[in-house]
Structures are given as structure tokens and as C-alpha cells.
Amino acid sequence: MAASQDSVPAARKPPTILDVASHAGVSKSTVSNVVRDFPGVSESTRRRVRAAIDQLGYRPNVLARQLVQQRTNILGVVVGDLANPFFAEMAKLVERHAAARGYTAMFCNTEGDSKSEIAGVETLLEYRVAGIVFLTFSGDSRTMRETLQHQVPVVFVGCHEEWGDVVSVDDVRGAKLGTRHLVDAGHRRIAFVAIPELEDRSDVSRWEGYREALVEAGLGPEVRISWSPPSDHASVDGIDRKLVDVFNGPDRITAVFASNDVAAIALQEFADRVALRVPHDLSIVGFDDVPMAGLARISLTTVAQPRDELARLGIAAIADRIEHKLKGPPRTTLVGVNLVTRLSTAPL
Amino acid sequence: MAASQDSVPAARKPPTILDVASHAGVSKSTVSNVVRDFPGVSESTRRRVRAAIDQLGYRPNVLARQLVQQRTNILGVVVGDLANPFFAEMAKLVERHAAARGYTAMFCNTEGDSKSEIAGVETLLEYRVAGIVFLTFSGDSRTMRETLQHQVPVVFVGCHEEWGDVVSVDDVRGAKLGTRHLVDAGHRRIAFVAIPELEDRSDVSRWEGYREALVEAGLGPEVRISWSPPSDHASVDGIDRKLVDVFNGPDRITAVFASNDVAAIALQEFADRVALRVPHDLSIVGFDDVPMAGLARISLTTVAQPRDELARLGIAAIADRIEHKLKGPPRTTLVGVNLVTRLSTAPL
DNA sequence: ATGAAAGCGCTAACAG
């Protein structure tokens, strides 16, 4: 094989609709009509045009089309951490459902940083995305709302802000379910654990659910642990402590409700490291039901979110909004959660 | 708050460069010059224009710009399974490095299906992406090559095809390393496990490395297990068998080299289920070193790929190709792997 | 049934 054959050539200019037109001996409008399957085109010309298209390898330029149509089929998807298995799966599902409805997804990973969240959204807006799907909203609601106001439809999937459509689980209910499971198992000293980098509005609701469950059970006080794995320290009710101390001593925490599975699994890992036995010394409940949670070796009790349903309804909501099938004030759709009981929890 | 305030309004038409121009009392070229930080613009007009931009909330229309410039800053990223933690992490890194070099990533999940791979690439091509990054290439090389030929630069990151730039680890060497670790531990009956849905060119190389390690050690024959978790059966050297039987009896397999961590962890899970002890009854080596592999409860011995380096070099390669800083025939860049020894392997 | 013409919002010469 000659070297020249193997060389990577400068990208050749792709054929335009005009090339096809002259090749087929018709006007460009006719080509356009054929491409878009517009009715009134005679069978013979249609065939001729099709032939020219195949021959030249013509592919319509979406940018040009969308420029004249004044709207794109691009959906911006904002996600905090693609490496978090929950979001990875959601991203995949969102992409699939978007494609099924004729939209192309443009992702934007924000690292949970409100600065890059704004920057990402700005980029999406420059591409004139038809809508934005937030899988995480970690940012500053005020600023974001200002930059987005009246620009594009927005849907929050698995998270919530009151200024856009929402499709999510009832986080309060879910957290209550998870915490109550611990209460029912006889635990009295139950803490809430969150990873600060990932905190958003959902965490607030989950904290709320946790709190309500404690109150209803006449338990208290609530204990909030803010922990960045794999650190040995954490902020417990706002003050810095050695994490291991929290789980030892007479007043020790015997069970934890984590605001998501990543936090829960990190805590389990921590427990293993410091020779705390789960669930014997410490029961752990997570939130999300990431695939990993189901592994026998992890076996995490957790509150499962119906990921596919979230993605499907989320895309449906924004597509309907874009296509003006849905009008009026923001709508919230809540889907059910259910507790998956595994081996990370046990009676006290 | 009035209901009308909360309603989701029809997207307002965003201001154009002309609006800004008239607002600032200059021509649109001047606005354009300001936006693009073009030198020769007087400080006073620059300020006036900037003011108008802020006031109107003007945001350049990237589509229009890229249409006239005849090139986009969009990078297409083709990935087989975003939910696979290795690819999720790679996707995230690729997005970040792309952004750092001024490109926007457009992802396209193929489910390892060559049909949707083609469809996805077609879509990317319609958007006139500046280049395509393959994180997986599961497809039909022939067809793909035809559709891409002379269209856009292509880079294969962590996978390889000879018709584009490649940035990957030396899969053969990596697999040899992993397998040799088993050989050195005294294992004599070592099998190769792959999940058919995820197989691609890398798997072929990894099989090759596995084979070479066996040959060099004077061991054999090689055994290839093609398994779809969590099935109880698998194709062993082409014939269907109960998977558990492979690891029992006098001629039992005592160690396995899996073509990736997902397969390895699935196998470990299977072993747990059928009461095979890892590593006592069965040693397992994976490939990738996904974050999960490092959890104490998983503790998978595996061949680690330097993900960030792969992503960085991959983006550098394609960006250089796009920007004509790199010319000539396809180039292959191999980066080092290293074996991470954990508790899933032990001497026979 | 087909073609001509007017833009979509922007950049990039080129004039002034």
C-alpha cells in the first residue's frame, strides 16, 4: 500500500446542495424538496436527484439549515460529574431518548462548579440549543436564572429549581423511606452524610426527609456529616472531627443515611479501612441504586431512582415545551422511588 | 408572585449583531471586530459596543459564525457505553481537554452496535464536526472508513484502527503483563474472558497478549470464554457450557485474565454467587483500573490505563490534525500501562 | 412540478 494512500488528507470541502443541483440538472430548491421529502416532486426527478446525492456523497449541512430555520435540534445537557455512575447512566439514557425524539445531545460537565456551570451554559446558548436539561444544578440560581430567562426551555431531571419544568423523584419521601428503614431497625443515633462537592438542591430535600423521619420517630438530634472522601476528618454538625470517633463511644452513631450511593459506598470503604463492620457496627443506606450497589460485595441498601423513567419523562417534557405542545407555568412531575434492602443495614 | 411571572415563556428571539450595531450606533463589522477582539478598534467605540452587548444580552450565534468560517469547533466523540465506568471517566476527561483547547464535545453513544455507530457518525458529519474521537470502535471498519474517508480527521483513543491517528496503551503488552502475573503465581490453566457486546479491536490485541504470555511460558492451550453476565452459561472455546463447570474438576481453570474490569468484576460477582473463592479458588486479573476496582471489597488486580494521559494526548492529536499542525500519515502514540496488584490474585 | 430570489447571522475582504 502506497504511503500516500495511508496519509490523512486535508479534509475535502463537502459537496453542497448546489453541487447536487447542477449534477442533477435541477434547481437547488428541488434538491431541498427531495432531501426533506417534500411532496410535489415528480418521481423521475426525485430519482435523478437521489442518484446525484449518492454519487457525490452529499450530506445536508445542519448548521446552515438550522441557521435559516432559526432553531436547532440540539439539546444541552448539564451534568455535574459524568464519572459518577448515576449520572453516567442518566447521560446515556438522556442521549438515547433525545435521539429517539430527533434531538442531538451536547453534554457539558461542570465538576459541580458553579463557574463552569455558567460557562457551559453560555456555550450551549451560543449554539442556540433548543433546550437545556439539567441533570445537576449546583449553581447559583439567581445568576443562572438571569442568563437563561426567556432564552430556552429548561428541564431539571433528578434535581429541582422552581423556575423550570421538573422531573424527579420525591427526594423528601425517598429520604424518609430510607431513614425510616433505619429507625424501624431500632437505630436511634442516625446521621446524614453528604459529600460537599456534590451537594445540590436534592441534598437539601433529602436532608429534609431524613429530618422528618427522625422527628416523626421522636428521635433526635439530627447529625449532619459533611465529608470529602477519603479524608479521615469530616465536618460534623459544622465542627471538624475525626470521622472514626463519630462511630465509637457510648453516644456513637449506629446508622447513616447517605445522600447518594457514591457517598454511601465511600463510607462503607472507610468503615472497612478502620475495621468498623457493616452492618454490625454501622448500618448504611444510600440513594440512587447505582449498578455497583447491587454487587454482592457491596450490597448496599439504597433508595432506587427509576433512571429510565426520569430520562424519558425529562426528555418528553422539554421536547413538548420546545415543540409548544406544553404551555403555561413550570410543571413538576414526580416519579416513585422504592427502597432496595440489601446487606448494609441490619437491626441494631 | 403573579402566575404570569412564573410561566415559561416562548423563547424570545435573541438579539443579533445588527441589533447591537444599531444600539451602539456603529456598523455590524465593528461589533464583530469587538466581539472577536480584533485589534484596530478605538477604545471609545469598543466601550460603547461592549455596553450595548451587555445591555441587550447579546451572544454571538456560533452556527452563523461557523457557517461562514466553513469549520466548526465541535468534536464528535463516539463511545460504546457511557455507563461503563472506564468510558464514563474517559468521556469526562475528553470533554475537559477538548474544552481547554477550545472545542465543544458532542457525544454519541453506540451501545456497541455498528448500525448506531454509523448513524451517530452520520449525524456528527451533518454537524460538520471538526474531527471525530473514537473511544470505542466496534463497527465495520470498511463502511466506516468509506463514510469518513477524506471527510474529517479521526483519532482512536484507547482503541485502534490503522486508518487514523491512534493514542492508546499497548494492549498486547498490557495483556501480557497481566497474564504473566498469573503465570508467575504458578497458574497453569489460565483462561481469557471477554464480554461479547463490548468486544472490539482492543480485545483482539489483549487476546494476543494473553496468548503470547502463555506461549512464552510454554503453557497451553489457550481458553477463550465469551460470556454475557449474568448468564450461567458461556461460550468456552466456541462451545456452550455451564460456566461454573469450567472452574471445577481436575482440569479446572484456576486463573482468568479478563479483557476489561467490567468483565472481571462481573466474573468475581459470579464466583461469589457460586461459592468459588477469589483468589483462593480462582485468581482474576482485569484491565483498565476503573475506580471501583480499587475499593477494598472489590480489590481487583488489573492493568491500569493512564486515562488522563490518553485523553490529553488524544485531544492533542486531533486538534493538531485539525489545525494542520500535524500532517502526513496516521501516527500511533502508545502510552505505558502498569499492573496494579490487589487481592483478586494469589499464588496457586 | 420546478425555479428564482430573499434572507438566516455572521465573517472577511476591501473601501473610504
Place this chain on the structure above:
DNA sequence: CTGTTAGCGCTTTCAT
């Protein structure tokens, strides 16, 4: 230093 002009590739009236 600033404005004028000619497109980029396409869709969309409106004639023919």
C-alpha cells in the same frame, strides 16, 4: 479606524 459588501449552505415564499 469604521462602513460596505459579498457570500457561507440552506429553507421558504412566490412566480412561472
